[in-house]
Amino acid sequence: MRRFADLFERLDRTTSTNARLDAMAAYFRETPPEDAAWGVYFLIGEKLKRLVKSADLRRWAMREAGIEEWLFRECRASVGDMAETIALLLPERAHDPEPSPEPVLLLETLGEDADAPSERDLSLSRWVERLSVLRHLEPREQERRVVSWWRELSAREVFILNKLMTGALRVGVSRTLVVRALARAFNIEKERVAHRLMGGFEPTPDAFCRLIAPEGSAEDRNVSRPYPFFLASPIAATSDQEADVESLGDAREYLAEWKWDGIRAQLIKRAGEAGGSLTLWSRGDEDLTLRFPEVTAAAARTPGAFVLDGELVAYDHDAQRPHPFGVLQTRIGRTNVHERALREAPGVFIAYDVLELDAADLRSRALVERRRLLEDLLHAHAGDRRAITVSECVVATSWEALRERRASSRSRGVEGLMLKRLDSPYRVGRVRGDWWKWKVEPLTIDAVLTYAQPGSGRRANLLTDYTFSVWRNEPGGELVTITKAYSGLNAKEIETLDKWIRQHTLERFGPVRRVEPTHVFEIGFEAIGVSDRHKAGLALRFPRMLRWRTDKNPHDADTLASVLELLPSRGADAPPAQTVQEADALHPLPEKTEDSRTL
Amino acid sequence: MPASPDLLRVDDLGLRCELGSFHVDPWRPVEHAVITHAHADHARPGSGRYWCAEAGLGLARRRLGAKAEITPIPYGQPFDLGSVRVSLHPAGHVLGSAQVRVESPAGEVWVAAGDYKRAHDPTCAPFEPIPCDAFITEATFALPVYRFPEPGIVMDEIVRWWRENAERGRVCVLFCYALGKAQRLLAELHARREQLPQAFAWVHGSTNLLNPAYAEGGIDLLPTRRVSDRDANNPKDAHGKRDYTGHLVLAPPSAAGSTWMRRFGPASRVDTAFASGWMHIRGVRRRRGYDRGFVISDHADWADLVRTIEEIGCRRVLATHGSSRTLARYLREQGLDASELETPYETEGEDG
Numbered sequence A: 001m002r003r004f005a006d007l008f009e010r011l012d013r014t015t016s017t018n019a020r021l022d023a024m025a026a027y028f029r030e031t032p033p034e035d036a037a038w039g040v041y042f043l044i045g046e047k048l049k050r051l052v053k054s055a056d057l058r059r060w061a062m063r064e065a066g067i068e069e070w071l072f073r074e075c076r077a078s079v080g081d082m083a084e085t086i087a088l089l090l091p092e093r094a095h096d097p098e099p100s101p102e103p104v105l106l107l108e109t110l111g112e113d114a115d116a117p118s119e120r121d122l123s124l125s126r127w128v129e130r131l132s133v134l135r136h137l138e139p140r141e142q143e144r145r146v147v148s149w150w151r152e153l154s155a156r157e158v159f160i161l162n163k164l165m166t167g168a169l170r171v172g173v174s175r176t177l178v179v180r181a182l183a184r185a186f187n188i189e190k191e192r193v194a195h196r197l198m199g200g201f202e203p204t205p206d207a208f209c210r211l212i213a214p215e216g217s218a219e220d221r222n223v224s225r226p227y228p229f230f231l232a233s234p235i236a237a238t239s240d241q242e243a244d245v246e247s248l249g250d251a252r253e254y255l256a257e258w259k260w261d262g263i264r265a266q267l268i269k270r271a272g273e274a275g276g277s278l279t280l281w282s283r284g285d286e287d288l289t290l291r292f293p294e295v296t297a298a299a300a301r302t303p304g305a306f307v308l309d310g311e312l313v314a315y316d317h318d319a320q321r322p323h324p325f326g327v328l329q330t331r332i333g334r335t336n337v338h339e340r341a342l343r344e345a346p347g348v349f350i351a352y353d354v355l356e357l358d359a360a361d362l363r364s365r366a367l368v369e370r371r372r373l374l375e376d377l378l379h380a381h382a383g384d385r386r387a388i389t390v391s392e393c394v395v396a397t398s399w400e401a402l403r404e405r406r407a408s409s410r411s412r413g414v415e416g417l418m419l420k421r422l423d424s425p426y427r428v429g430r431v432r433g434d435w436w437k438w439k440v441e442p443l444t445i446d447a448v449l450t451y452a453q454p455g456s457g458r459r460a461n462l463l464t465d466y467t468f469s470v471w472r473n474e475p476g477g478e479l480v481t482i483t484k485a486y487s488g489l490n491a492k493e494i495e496t497l498d499k500w501i502r503q504h505t506l507e508r509f510g511p512v513r514r515v516e517p518t519h520v521f522e523i524g525f526e527a528i529g530v531s532d533r534h535k536a537g538l539a540l541r542f543p544r545m546l547r548w549r550t551d552k553n554p555h556d557a558d559t560l561a562s563v564l565e566l567l568p569s570r571g572a573d574a575p576p577a578q579t580v581q582e583a584d585a586l587h588p589l590p591e592k593t594e595d596s597r598t599l
Numbered sequence B: 001m002p003a004s005p006d007l008l009r010v011d012d013l014g015l016r017c018e019l020g021s022f023h024v025d026p027w028r029p030v031e032h033a034v035i036t037h038a039h040a041d042h043a044r045p046g047s048g049r050y051w052c053a054e055a056g057l058g059l060a061r062r063r064l065g066a067k068a069e070i071t072p073i074p075y076g077q078p079f080d081l082g083s084v085r086v087s088l089h090p091a092g093h094v095l096g097s098a099q100v101r102v103e104s105p106a107g108e109v110w111v112a113a114g115d116y117k118r119a120h121d122p123t124c125a126p127f128e129p130i131p132c133d134a135f136i137t138e139a140t141f142a143l144p145v146y147r148f149p150e151p152g153i154v155m156d157e158i159v160r161w162w163r164e165n166a167e168r169g170r171v172c173v174l175f176c177y178a179l180g181k182a183q184r185l186l187a188e189l190h191a192r193r194e195q196l197p198q199a200f201a202w203v204h205g206s207t208n209l210l211n212p213a214y215a216e217g218g219i220d221l222l223p224t225r226r227v228s229d230r231d232a233n234n235p236k237d238a239h240g241k242r243d244y245t246g247h248l249v250l251a252p253p254s255a256a257g258s259t260w261m262r263r264f265g266p267a268s269r270v271d272t273a274f275a276s277g278w279m280h281i282r283g284v285r286r287r288r289g290y291d292r293g294f295v296i297s298d299h300a301d302w303a304d305l306v307r308t309i310e311e312i313g314c315r316r317v318l319a320t321h322g323s324s325r326t327l328a329r330y331l332r333e334q335g336l337d338a339s340e341l342e343t344p345y346e347t348e349g350e351d352g
């Protein structure tokens, strides 16, 4: 555990990519496989299931530290993180030793206790074993054990332990960086490591050894394993904030496709024992095979073995456009798929690319060639085209023509265009140069800042979680909450706003402050839908602050009516006014309580 | 017994003593000002007459200007203002920092501690607990999560950080407040001079200005050189460009991210750190974006605030700065008469 806590500390300390790579590579090299496996697991963002309730943990810590609840809460609000608050509050222990500058040696010398290292420093895998028992214990026994662990660990280790117990450990390194560190540590190609890491990682010593096995080992022929996805990059902007497509060269060298707003996935059908395997993997490394039986059934009927890259959407066949993302979400959560879901939100796999055909890896071939093979494969089986289709090519010979087509994105229910060089191979990760995404401009509204609360993590001491409102009816009347937003301001604006909020707080509900409705912000977002999340009865997708409109006063902010204008296909849905009332009826609580609860 | 009016209370100008007709650390110009120490939020220019601890005269002079009328008073020596008796006692915060003890003709004693700490600091006299009826305490770090490590351990970490970076051919830039923290670090480094990669440190001009006041006070600091565009002594590399590789530079936090930093080379060759009590919290460390945070504070941590108030044994406590509300509530729950005192002193100010 100490080795992992030290690694965490080292990663936390520096923003230098190279230093982080070195720290991880050293950790992987010097750590026994059973621990390194868990290290990989946590570093790529996997978590243990929550083992104890946060509320229990807080109560035990209060008892152990002899601190009243109100004081604990104040500490928590100031620190911004519960695991850390507890680590800092527990009674005096030895000062954390410095993580050693050199890679930690396999046999750490632990002073006079060197003979009994297992007593002093349990390995990470042993800790996971210890922890996994917790879930089945009575609360009193849980408390007894957790408190005894707290007493034996340093503050840094207590922090990690708390994070593990609450399923909230976030190391904050990207998966790509972990892959690079593994590649560096064991001298393997990073594309190879990335591939081996696809399709889920089991934190076992065997799995770790397979991950770092020499090139060309049997490990690289797993039948259900997806390929690492090739990701498109945003196009650099011109001075007036427009994507500079002209800088990409000749439009005729690119294949343009719609950028669908669904889940990127690979559909894998491979021959093998017992009839082979058929898997639908999301880019988020989730196995969706059982959740979209209509797609896998269609794949099963398609002859041959293949790996397709595409976008999974919930499709509205009548309107001939995808349902909003929210509808797709209702399908993702379910493994037992009802008849009704299949009817109302049918899944469609829109294939972009073919990566493997009859066991041959096609990724190094040119896109134009892969595309022809993809069309041959799927068009030959047109009967299944409702659940698996080929993504439509947007044909145009100039950037100007493409720009025009792109303008229709919103009405088609897509996010914009993808531009892929016709001669591009299928690369690994986000490599700039071949694939670009050319999104439509965001939708915008002007909204008034009405509530604020402290952020989490690195923004814990600043009020950076903002809530925005628009006028329910006429400006100057009642404000109604429309969205929250966290990002978009620079550090200086955040600090200025933080100071202003503290001086202009009207009411406090725990950490939430209601502030004078003074400041207007331009909020950008990708789409808008009906939802009961906020009082306005609407949900904005990917909201962020585009600009602090210091030139506007709150009366200039939007009204609910003007925001509703942005809703797609108004005629088809329930009348907006009614929708809002319905949404509000879900929260029959008085304004104050409701806001403090949902914010 | 009828309650007598408070000996010290806040008015528009500062902490006012009516009977002595003076203010403690006034934030606007007044006729008579007794100042606890030379930090900007406590010692403001423009008042008619000042009293400060003798040990702090040099710093006060630099802060208040050559023309200010300042009377230095040795620690512990009483003097009369109006009908009260005043004396100054070490607060352990920075060189010459003082607690102001005020005794009324009726024998009631109030102590305004200003900023203070209990941890070891080679640049100033240690805090002395003064028995009193009412104690005005700071509350900058008044949350139980603030429990600072021993400064000696942290100083050893700083030395190690410097050495490691010197070995890796990097420049160390340690941000710290120009008055107090910088000199405390230099004094601690001087005590560890055998272990340092260099016999001196580079300092930003603003820090350099204050160091002579410490020399006058007889405090040994690690020798310093001023980082300057014109100084011919600046180190040069083979190409005649300045080269600070392996050196330590002390600079105020305001220099972080400024063009001033460019002279030390590309960011990849510079390791930055911040020495402050605020570095105790991970979120703050990450937000500030320094490579390292060294927890070394010139303010009392939670344990020392509570211990100090216990030791003094006063019945009444008034809390200023930072988490004053929290400290007051906690003390009330311990049975003391405690409340917050609204003052415009910096909460996350220059001397964390």
Ligand SMILES: [Zn+2]
Binding pocket: B037, B039, B042, B093, B115, B351
């Ligand atoms: Zn101060």
Ligand SMILES: [Zn+2]
Binding pocket: B039, B041, B042, B115, B321, B345, B346, B351
């Ligand atoms: Zn102060």
